């Protein structure tokens with residue numbers, strides 16, 4: 001898979017700049033997160049950082065972040081916001097991940113040039129299931145595999161459809177809608193940029209911010225939630241929620257933004273840009289995820305170690321020092337890749353990624369032999385997979401013909417004898433050689449056939 005490169009972040013739109021403040025000046029937990037570059041800004045700007053620090057020191061708080069079910073998996077951009085929640089949980093706070101079963105029907109205009117395609121209810125239900133699985137896996141892996149958390153905080157995954165289900169549209173707009181001022185809604189960056197675009201903006205998108213604000217209010221009332229996290233593109237929606245809650249309850253609530261991860265062209269890494277690195281195995285395998293992080297350029301690896309892992313900062317410093325001495329070993333890159341793969345796919349996923357790396361880049365037979373069908377298919381995603389009946393006396397030539405890897409007749413014969421074919425990373429030059437178990441056929445019942453430089457065929461032998 002051609003993995004997109006990740007680059008330095010674009011500056012946040014300056015429209016909001018006077019309204020929030022860099023988070024790194026606040027104390028304690030926020031300062032620690034600020035030093036990792038994880039939490040970018042806090043809202044409201046002036047009073048926010050000090051009040052928020054005080055609030056966090058006063059006892060466990062509840063923090064939430066939302067994810068719309070516009071795909072059946074989360075991606076690494078979302079991972080950052082999930083890890084933001086996990087940082088709070090590890091510090092003893094309660095966290096809530098909200099899946100936007102309702103908001104997903106509207107489509108958030110934030111950071112988008114055009115409207116999302118409407119999804120059917122069945123597709124949304126399927127996506128909700130996939131995202132829930134991702135979230136639960138991430139929370140569970142962080143809890144069990146990353147030591148050093150302070151116990152106590154709770155973890156919840158909710159679907160915002162549950163608090164809209166009972167409400168009629170007219171009743172909702174009549175009671176909630178009247179607290180929103182058109183002028184303020186129109187001034188949001190997400191609205192402004194879309195109104196001036198050729199496509200314009202639908203009513204569904206326009207009222208999106210009312211729903212996200214109401215979610216925040218709902219969680220404030222039911223779970224005493226006073227903090228919402230989101231990527232910088234979410235600031236407008238978070239500000240609307242803040243104003244709504246403040247107007248109704250008089251209570252101060254806070255927003256924290258996380259930096260947006262972008263590709264080399266400066267586009268947010270995600271679904272819309274079509275460059276997502278997914279967290280579900282069937283979309284991006286543990287091996288692909290691992291390789292994506294191993295391949296990050298030197299200039300970005302330290303920042304990613306701070307953002308995407310829980311490795312303490314002094315240890316990251318040491319790893320980087322070591323890298324200065326032995327850059328060819330790419331130690332920080334491998335550490336980053338291992339930590340993220342473990343968080344996303346667990347210990348087994350990491351082992352699988354390492355096994356695939358060994359099998360592909362180090363031509364390790366031992367690693368190949370331990371691979372499952374699924375791993376081999378993930379490793380050679382584009383490679384044809386064939387199930388072949390093993391008959392006594394099957395020769396190299398027969399195998400190649402059975403999977404249509406070579407043409408029939410003299411040309412195919414010649415391709416083998418001239419050294420163009422290998423089985424399990426070993427060249428086979430005798431077309432009439434009979435296949436042997438443990439040599440051409442691995443003990444896991446598989447053979448990896450290669451013709452030329454790049455044409456791989458995965459063969460699963462039946463009735464061994």
Ligand SMILES: Nc1ncnc2c1ncn2[C@@H]1O[C@H](COP(=O)(O)OP(=O)(O)OP(=O)(O)O)[C@@H](O)[C@H]1O
Nearest residue numbers: 067068077078230231259260261268269270271272
């Ligand atoms: N590349 C990214 N970097 C940091 N945060 C991100 C990134 N992509 C998404 N997020 C954050 O993840 C949360 C959930 O995003 P959501 O899944 O609803 O949409 P999305 O992935 O941004 O969609 P799309 O990629 O289609 O625009 C939001 O807080 C969003 O800001």
Ligand SMILES: N[C@@H](Cc1ccc(O)cc1)C(=O)O
Nearest residue numbers: 066067068100103108212215
């Ligand atoms: N609007 C967010 C997702 C979200 C949904 C519901 C919320 O309450 C909060 C956030 C996004 O598209 O990225």
